[in-house]
Amino acid sequence: MIAAGLTAAVAWATGIWIGNHVTSKYPGETASQKQQADETNQAEQAAAESEKATQAAAETGLSVTGSEGNVYGDSLSIGYAPNVLADAQVGEYVTFGTYEQDNDADNGRELIEWQVLEKSDGEALLLSRYVLEKQPYNEVMTEITWEECSLRKWLNGDFYSEAFSDAEKAFIEKTQLKNNQIDLSIWKERGWSIDGYDVGGNDTWDYVFLLSFDDIRSVCSNWDYNSRSDEVRAYPTDYAIERGIRTNLKGTTFWWLRSPGPTQHQASIVSSWGLLDSDYVSQDNYGVRPAIKVIF
DSSP states (O other): OHHHHHHHHHHHHHEEEETTEEEESSTTOOHHHHHHHHHHHHHHHHHHHHHHHHHHHHHHSSOEEOOOSSOOOOSSOOOOOHHHHHHOOTTOEEEEEEEOOSSOGGGOOEEEEEEEEEEETTEEEEEESSBOEEOOSOSSOSOOOTTTOHHHHHIIIIIHHHHOOHHHHTTBOOEEEOOOOOOHHHHHHTTOOOTTOOOOOOOEEESSBOOOHHHHHHHOTTOOTTSOOTTSOBOBOHHHHHTTOOBOTTSOBOEEEEEEOSSTTEEEEEOTTSOEEEEETTOOSOEEOOEEEEEO
16 A cells, blocks of 8 residues: 555656556657656655655654554664653554664665553563564473573574664663463463473563563453454564565464463464464574563
8 A cells, every 4th residue: 555655656746647557747758858857756756755764863763653564664773762752652653773674685774663562650661563583482492491592592682782772772671571381271271281380480681572471461451362363463574574484364473472381392472363372492483573671
């Protein structure tokens, strides 16, 4: 829909629609003159849009957006503006940090959009709008908890270093996380024999993390984890798709939670249809939606 709108706008500016064909607005133009004029006009429009985006970035720092679909921010990092986050409402989106998303490394990294999940006492819990990356919960198939898994190390290592500037890191809080097992009756209802298994792992302190099952239930109180739910479904970025992330026919994907699954070899996930599920920790085609707490 966005692409079609842009096409219509360019057509109006450069010609007149006749069916699926656009003719010159200026009688007497040769095809070569028209093509040259069109190219000049489009280049001027692109330059104006770029200048407008750069100016807006410089003035606002952080923006709230409600756009639909995978629409990525400008690759120029615009930093952090606490006043904008202070005004943002729970459920709205803000931009903070950068990461490759459009699968075009030549144009730089794109701004990361985050949904505001909670706000209180000058801090906010943010969850990435899109599934940014494809990673296993743990690189090796073994009994593991969030404390020791490779995904936690990657989020607080490579991702943290790459996605945020030093100035942005100053606003990210190191958060104490409770890593409880989810209600065991949920797994029992699904036929798992889990007698004697109740290991969620030790508490951790993380800059970047995954949501737990309890976190989602806290911010999405209406989530029926046994039924399909649009509330928790998420789309992967073009970059994650190119990396081989698994999607369904609707284009949504699976994303890891930090909570354990019904066995110590598994972790919980949100399925591509929005249900609670689990899979083995070494499954390597599921996605990552980072979460952070920032001060404002």
